[in-house]
Amino acid sequence: MRTTFTYDHYADYAELTERLLYFKEQYPKYMHLKSLGQTPEGRELWAVEVTDLGTGNFDEKPAQHIDGNTHAGEVTGSMAALHQLDVLLTMHDDPQIARLLQTYTFTFIPRISPDGAEVYLKTPAALRSVNRPSGKAPEGVVRQDLDGDGVIRWMRIADEDGAWAADEEEPRLLRRRRPDEIEGVFYTVMPEGMLQGKTDSVLKAAPALWGLDFNRNYPCWWKPEQPGAGNYPLDNPETRAVADFLIAHPNVGVMITHHTSGGMILNPPGPFSEAQQEPLDRKIVHAIGALAKEEMGYPLLNLYDGFHCTEEDYAAGAGDDWAYLNRGIFAVTAELWDCQSRAGISVEEQLDPDLGEAERLRQQKLTLKWIDAHCPQAWKPWTAWDHPQFGQVEIGGLDYKFTIQNCPPAYLKQECEKATRFALRQVRLLPRLAIRRFQAQPLGHDFVKLSAEIVNHGYLPTYISSQRRQMKLAEPIRVELSGAEIIQGQAQSEIEALEGYALDQIELSFSSVYGQTAAMRKQLEWIIRAPVPTTVELQVMCAQAGQIRAVCTIE
Numbered sequence: 001m002r003t004t005f006t007y008d009h010y011a012d013y014a015e016l017t018e019r020l021l022y023f024k025e026q027y028p029k030y031m032h033l034k035s036l037g038q039t040p041e042g043r044e045l046w047a048v049e050v051t052d053l054g055t056g057n058f059d060e061k062p063a064q065h066i067d068g069n070t071h072a073g074e075v076t077g078s079m080a081a082l083h084q085l086d087v088l089l090t091m092h093d094d095p096q097i098a099r100l101l102q103t104y105t106f107t108f109i110p111r112i113s114p115d116g117a118e119v120y121l122k123t124p125a126a127l128r129s130v131n132r133p134s135g136k137a138p139e140g141v142v143r144q145d146l147d148g149d150g151v152i153r154w155m156r157i158a159d160e161d162g163a164w165a166a167d168e169e170e171p172r173l174l175r176r177r178r179p180d181e182i183e184g185v186f187y188t189v190m191p192e193g194m195l196q197g198k199t200d201s202v203l204k205a206a207p208a209l210w211g212l213d214f215n216r217n218y219p220c221w222w223k224p225e226q227p228g229a230g231n232y233p234l235d236n237p238e239t240r241a242v243a244d245f246l247i248a249h250p251n252v253g254v255m256i257t258h259h260t261s262g263g264m265i266l267n268p269p270g271p272f273s274e275a276q277q278e279p280l281d282r283k284i285v286h287a288i289g290a291l292a293k294e295e296m297g298y299p300l301l302n303l304y305d306g307f308h309c310t311e312e313d314y315a316a317g318a319g320d321d322w323a324y325l326n327r328g329i330f331a332v333t334a335e336l337w338d339c340q341s342r343a344g345i346s347v348e349e350q351l352d353p354d355l356g357e358a359e360r361l362r363q364q365k366l367t368l369k370w371i372d373a374h375c376p377q378a379w380k381p382w383t384a385w386d387h388p389q390f391g392q393v394e395i396g397g398l399d400y401k402f403t404i405q406n407c408p409p410a411y412l413k414q415e416c417e418k419a420t421r422f423a424l425r426q427v428r429l430l431p432r433l434a435i436r437r438f439q440a441q442p443l444g445h446d447f448v449k450l451s452a453e454i455v456n457h458g459y460l461p462t463y464i465s466s467q468r469r470q471m472k473l474a475e476p477i478r479v480e481l482s483g484a485e486i487i488q489g490q491a492q493s494e495i496e497a498l499e500g501y502a503l504d505q506i507e508l509s510f511s512s513v514y515g516q517t518a519a520m521r522k523q524l525e526w527i528i529r530a531p532v533p534t535t536v537e538l539q540v541m542c543a544q545a546g547q548i549r550a551v552c553t554i555e
Contacts, residue, residue, distance in 0.1 A: 001091070001417055001420065002091050002094075003083065003086040003087060004022070004023075004090045005019055005082075006413075007082075007083055007412050007413040008410070009409050010075045010076075010079060010121055010409070010412070011078075011079065012117075012118060012121050012122065013043055013111070013118050016046075016078070016082065016110060016111060016114075017044070019082060019086075020033055020046055020048065021033070023048075023086075023089055026089070027089045027092070029052070029054065030050055030053065030089060031048060031049070031050050031089060032048070032050075032058065033047075033048055034046075034048075034049075036241035036242075037241055039237065039238065040115065040237070041118075043115060043118070045109070045111075045114065045237075046110060046111070047107065047108065047109050047245055048085060048108040048109075048110070049105060049106070049107050050085065050101070050105070050106040051101055051104065051106065052092070052098070052101040052102045054102075055101075055102040056547065058105045058107075059249075059251060060105075060547040061103065061104050061105045061251065061546040061547075062104055062251050062253055062431055062432070062458070062544065062545050063104060063105035063106065063107055063249060063252045063253065064105075064106050064253070064254050064255065064256075064423065064427040064430065065109075065246065065249070065254075065255040065256075065329070066081045066084055066085075066106065066108050066109075066256050066257075066258070067081060067108065067109040067110070067112055067255075067257050067258065068080060068109075068111060068112070068257070068258040068259075069110070069112050069114075069116075069117050069258075070129065070215050070259060071116075071128055071129050071213070071259060072115075072116025072117050072119065072120045072128065072130060072131070073116075073117075073127065073260075073405055073406070074259050074260040074406070075117055075120065075121060075406055076260045076261075076336045076337055076406045076407055076412065076416075077257075077258030077259055077260060077334075077336060078110045078111040078258070079412060080334075080336060080415065080416045080419035081108050081109075081111075081258055082110050083420050084106075084416075084419070084420040084424070085106075088100070088101065088106060100424065100427065103432060104430060105251060106427070107245070107249055112238050112239075112242060113129050113130050113214060113238055115130055116128075116131055119131045120401070124150055124152045125143070125152070126208075126400070126401060127208065127210040128208060128210065128211055128212060128213045128228055129212050129213050129214040129215070129228070129236075130210065130212050130214070130236070130238070131210045132210060132212055137196075137197065138196065138197065138206035138207050138208070138209055139197030139198055139206055140196065140197065140203075140204040140205055140206030140207070141155075141190045141191055141193045141194065141195055141203070141204070141205050141206055142193045142194055142196045142209070143191045143192065143193045143205075143206075144193040144194050146192050146193065146194070146385060146387070146395060147383070147385055147395050151380070151401070152191065153395055153397040153398065153399070154192060154395070155189070155191065155385075155393045155394065156174065156188070156189050156382065156394050157187060157188045157387075157393050158185060158186070158187060158392070158393075159186060159187060159188040160186060161188075162177070162186035163176060163177050164177060164188070165177050165181065165184055165185065166187075167361065167365075169365070170368065172368065172381070173364055174189060176357050190203065191205050194388075194389065195389050195390075211227060211228050212228050213227065213229065214239050214319070215259075215315070215317070215318050215319055216228045216229040216315070216316060216318065217229060217230045217239045217317055218239060218243065218321070219233035219234060219243075219317070219322060220271075220318065220321045220322035220325050220326050221271040221316045221321065221325075222317040223317065226316045226317060229316070229317055233317065239319070243322070246323060246329070247327070250473070251543060252329055253330065253430050253431070253460060253464040253465075253544055254288070254329065254331075254430060254460075255320070255323055255329050255331040255332070256331075256333075256334050256422070256426065257320055257323075257331060257332075257334070258333075258334050258336055258419065259334065259336070260335060260336050260337050260405055260406055261335055261336065261338055261339070261404060261405055262335035262338055262350075263296075263297075263298050263336075263337065263341045264298050264299055264300075264301050264306075264335045264338075264347050265293075265296075265298050265299070265300045265301070265333070265334055265335070266301055266302075266303050266306070266320070266332065266335060267285045267301070267302055267303065267332050267333075268302075268303055268318075268320050268323075268324040268331060268332075269302075269303065269304060269321060269324065269325060270303035270304055270309075270314055270315050270316075270318050270320070270321045271304065271314050271316065272311075272314075273302070273304050273305050274302040274304065274305060278466035278467065278470075280502065281467055284429070284502055285330065285332070287429070287459070287502070288300075288332060288426055288429065289332070292332070292422050292426075295421040295422040295425060296334075296418040296419070296421075296422050297341075297418075298335070298347075299347055300332075301351075303315060303320075303333075308353050319331075320332065320333050324465070325467060326471065327468070327473065328463075328464055328465045328467045328468020328470075328471055328473055328474065329464070329465070330429075330460075330464070330465060334422070336407075336419060337406060337407040337411070339367055339370065339407075340363060340366075340367050342370055343366040343367045343370035344366055344370075345363050345366055349363070371403060374408070374410075375408040375410070377399075378399040378402065378403040378408065379396075379397070380396045380397060380398075381396055382394040382395070382396035383396055429459040430458050430459075430460055431456050431460050431461060431462045431500055431542075431544065431546075432456065432457040432458040432545070432546075433454065433455070433456060433457075433477070433498075433540055433546060433547075433548050434455045434456075434457055434548065435455075435538060435548055436453040436454075436455050437451065438450070438538055438550045438551075438552050439451060439452075439552060440530075440552050440554045442554075443527070446529050446531050446532075447487065447527060447528070447530075448484075448528050448529075448530045448554055449526070449527055450481070450489075450525065450536065450552065451523070451524065451526075452524050452525075452550070453521055453522070453523055454495060454521065454524065454540055455520060455522075456498035456499065456500055456520050456521070457520075458500045458545070459500045459502045460500045460502060461497055461498065461499045461502070461518075462474075462477055462497050462498045462500075462542050462544055462545040463497045463544060464544050468544070474497065474544060475542060475543035475544060476495060476496050476497065476542070477494065477495040477497065477540060477542040478492065478493075478494055478539075478540070478541045478542070479493045479494065479495065479539070479540055479541075480492050480538070480539045480541070481526060481537070481538055482536065482537050482539075483534065483535055483537050484528040484529065484530040484534055484536045484554075485528060486527075486528050487527040488526060488527035489524075489525060489526030489527060489528075493524075498522060499519045499520050500518065500520065501518055503519075504518045505518075530554045532554055534554045535553045536551065536554070537549060537550070538550045538552070
């Protein structure tokens with residue numbers, strides 16, 4: 001894939017902005033850049049629209065939406081969004097990319113949390129979505145880079161009552177102390193940091209200082225008791241801007257929101273089992289998942305079923321759930337990068353609800369072996385350090401931020417390319433309206449019979465999803481004929497919808513064909529009075545499926 005920029009490091013806000021401004025300057029016939037507003041720290045929340053403006057405006061084509069960095073630390077996601085944008089513009093002259101740009105619109109919000117990402121990239125701190133206090137001052141061991149190496153790791157404190165011991169086979173790793181283990185060196189393990197607030201006999205890690213979670217702040221089954229949910233839905237300017245942007249773009253029918261990590265594609269619904277989902281929508285989601293599996297190697301997991309949720313315990317207020325359940329958009333979450341899979345541990349093994357301590361330790365050993373071979377600098381040996389509160393401790397362990405949560409920079413290009421390949425296939429599922437056989441048949445005395453066939457060439461129906469239809473958000477297809485006196489028929493009419501070939505119910509066997517095709521086309525006729533020569537125009541418009549035009553010259 002040709003790109004203008006390199007993908008071997010993580011861009012901060014200044015570099016991200018510089019890239020977007022460059023694209024705006026270089027590709028005015030394809031791209032529009034706008035700010036959705038400023039964050040509380042004064043950074044622009046950039047949004048991008050991309051299409052071939054020579055073949056129609058942004059709102060005249062069905063659209064795909066891509067975003068990243070809902071969570072501040074998941075910076076691989078914003079780089080993946082930038083990469084797809086880069087490929088579309090840099091390769092606009094490639095026949096396949098040119099065809100996509102002529103047919104579809106692409107919208108991007110590359111970095112939903114620029115304030116939070118800046119803290120993540122430029123300090124040792126980790127945070128969920130944004131650096132705004134979301135509760136009372138934390139009590140316990142507050143994470144801090146004590147040894148000044150730029151990474152917050154782990155502390156192990158020698159403690160005869162400690163619950164951890166060094167593993168005999170791999171002493172860099174800690175295993176749980178056995179129930180009958182009396183002799184040996186034992187440890188209490190804490191994040192690298194300082195003890196703050198009240199102290200008692202129980203040593204604990206302090207909760208995060210910045211706990212707001214944008215992916216719990218959307219108005220879809222929102223629960224105030226959900227950690228990080230905010231005071232009310234969309235009370236963060238960033239999430240409100242995303243919601244307003246998607247509402248203002250009814251042509252968005254498919255969406256990928258990039259997160260990390262885990263190496264999986266997550267699909268709504270999150271608040272309930274997909275068994276309760278409308279069958280056509282479920283079929284389409286699994287078709288999207290199959291594309292992801294082919295291009296990324298990542299399995300599809302339902303948000304509710306895949307994580308063994310219950311009616312009381314599920315992720316409420318998520319952005320992808322809101323996009324699907326409230327707007328009818330086929331949204332999936334791409335959990336990019338999975339160090340454990342690289343080490344030979346499948347997603348199913350990692351998510352095993354009955355994962356025991358022995359298996360957990362085995363997986364850690366395999367992961368550490370991979371890290372030793374591919375990014376050994378990420379592991380710091382246990383090193384003595386004189387802690388002002390705990391005395392002699394040892395600090396060491398993994399650079400979690402850029403081995404587990406995000407890929408090491410050497411692997412960033414690979415991850416971005418996989419994400420782009422998937423996205424460029426997902427967009428092809430959108431409905432594609434076409435006008436076929438728009439023709440005239442003279443009837444004599446200046447009377448002419450016009451006929452046309454309106455067709456949906458896409459996999460998705462023009463209403464996008466059964467969920468959008470149920471929410472009464474799907475607009476009909478509007479048809480307008482102009483340029484002649486209409487004797488029979490209507491100058492303006494509506495077609496409720498055209499199905500996509502996803503609904504085709506034909507079944508094939510060696511002995512028979514049975515079932516029925518989808519209602520993907522509609523025949524229209526008019527009688528007009530048209531002295532020759534006359535040119536009539538037919539326009540077909542649908543908020544979800546775009547706009548097309550055709551002319552017929554009567555001579």
